[in-house]
Amino acid sequence: MLIPVILSGGAGSRLWPVSREGHPKPFMKLADGETLLLKTYRRAASVATGGEVVTVTNRDYFFMSKDEFTRAHLGDALSPSYLLEPAGRNTAPAVAMAAFHVQERHGADAVMLILAADHLIADRDLFAGAVRDAHALASDNRLVTFGIEPTGPETGFGYIECGEAQGSGRRALRFVEKPSLELAREYVGSGRYLWNSGMFCFKAGVILEELARHAPDVHARAQACWDAMAVDRDAKGAMIDLPAEPFGQLPDISVDYAVMERSDRVSVVPGRFGWNDIGSWNAISSLVPPDEHNNRCAGDAILVDSRNTFVQSEDRLVAAVGVDGLMIVDTPDALLVARQDAAQDVKKVVAALKLRNHDAYKLHRTVARPWGTYTVLEEGPNFKIKRIEVRPGASLSLQMHHHRSEHWIVVSGAAKVVNGEQDIFLRTNESTFIPAGHKHRLENPGKLPLVLIEVQSGDYLGEDDIVRFQDVYGRC
Structure with missing residues (x-):
């Protein structure tokens, strides 16, 4: 059994x-019109054998995630479950909560395939082969990570030093943080190092055992958080809200630091499936074919006497x-x-x-909401004009x-x-006027989208000036 x-x-x-x-990034549309998350759902479905795909995400992203799963058209044989975090606490708490969920639903021996929502994989068949190799090692109680064969001395990735062969993989000797260019050249030249992809494969019970051994605080607080939940955890397609107070007590730490760098049970499976960590605009631009001057354009652009330039324009x-x-x-x-060369500094x-x-x-x-979207057309002192689109059958809250x-x-x-x-x-x-202080609700009873101007x-037009009384999306 394999649960992505x-x-x-x-x-x-x-x-x-x-x-x-x-x-955020998982919902970015690429040149083909598909989001990174949609592509990840399809990739996960291609290797899943347990009838379920689990998504760990922020509560605010639930409805967008659900929409992407629906767009993937994966059929009824694969049901989604969502573990909804009240706030981000890094990957170790997320993996721990997912492991408790998988262990309870499928047993401690169920194998989990941990995928990031913002990676691109070029060759799905080679990826499936690597997953089969990782599954075999994980079934032997190994913690498996996927290492990517370097194409050059990249300083933006972590590295894994590999040891002797273990089945279709190798023993992971150590993890190295993002190195200097000189060290990166040395690693690539040695042939012993792979890029750390941030994808993993292990039994639910084994990762929980190793968390208890190497990061007992993470394990104990994750167990307390799981025990604190009052939810029908047997329901298919579950939306599970992780309780804010106990989840907030979990340490902010990655699964690499908490377990993978400390455990003696780690194996690495080499990946040759065209992995791309979409972490910067340089990575996005590499997806666009260049012209004769190494310019790359996505959208409507004209470049005159220009070279080595990337342009993306939406409209x-x-x-x-x-x-x-x-x-x-x-x-x-x-x-x-x-x-x-300043792509990493955009975060500043x-x-x-x-x-x-x-x-x-x-x-x-334009802002996505569970019921549709709104677009701010114009705003100024004491006024704002929006275009609101409500999906067929959807409604805003009574507010x-x-x-x-x-x-x-x-x-x-x-x-x-x-x-x-x-x-x-x-x-x-036709129109209506709603004075301040009036309870109101908007609903689309038809079979076509409802579009209106608001x-x-x-004297205050902030989005936080809202009191909800009833809401079909659980936002009260």
Whole structure:
């Protein structure tokens, strides 16, 4: 039995302005229109044999994750489960909670395949072969990691030193953090080192045993968190909220530090399946074919007398003249211009935005919600204009705002509206006004998307001015 466990967390700050806290890297669409998470679900499904895929993610990303699983069209034979973290605590707590879940549902001998949601794999057949090799070692009570054969002296990855052969793998002698260029050249030249991919394979019971042995604090607090949950854990397709207080007591530590670097039961399976850790704009640009001047363009762009430049534009023309070695990433509300050799420093922009409490570190102009999306069209002192799209059959919460009134105008579709004591049905070109303090709800009763324009007016227009009374998505 093989149960894939997908770790889907982190804001991907080096991929700003496309990746943001409210819409992080796993939900980025690549040139083919698919997200990294969607590709990971399909890859996981291709090797799963236990009828389940487990996703460990933030509570805020549940509905987006569920949508991506649905888009993967994996059929009824494979059911999703979601362990929802109240806050990120790194990979060791995430793996520990997933191990308790798998052990309870499938037994201690069930093998877990730990995958990151933001990796790309070029050759799925070779990947499946590596997973079979790892499964064999894991069935023999080994902790298995996947090592990637280096293509050059990369300083952005950790390395694994390999020892003698063990089945289809090798013994992992030691883990090395991101090295200097000189050390990286030495490692690659020796032929003994592989890149650390951050993917693992082991029995649920074995990883829990090794956590108890090498990171007893992580194991004990994870056990306490699991025991504190009051949930029907036998339900298929479970959405399991990890309780905030006990989960917050877990140490913030990676599974590499907690176990893999300390255990004497670690094996490594070499990977030759075209692995790509999408960790920077340089990695994204490598996916785009270059022109004769080594320029790479995704979207509408014109480059004149320019070389070695990457341009990504979502919905408008970008022109660059006489530039060399730049990255230009354009979104509706933010523009990034950086040297390619400074790709790792993009995260400093995010840190600066957080210090200024600027929404651009967290939200896009178009924001996904469980019921659909909203797009901020324009805003100024005391007003904001949004385009709201509600999926067929979906509804917003029954809510109230203290500081703003709202005017809704239906553009297309039909709307069922609660406005104070009134129940109203609105069609195209019809509208309603909702004063501050009125309870209200918007619902799409039709079979087509509902699109409306919302005009907000008030002395405070922040998204946190909301009191929910009822909500089908559990956000009250």
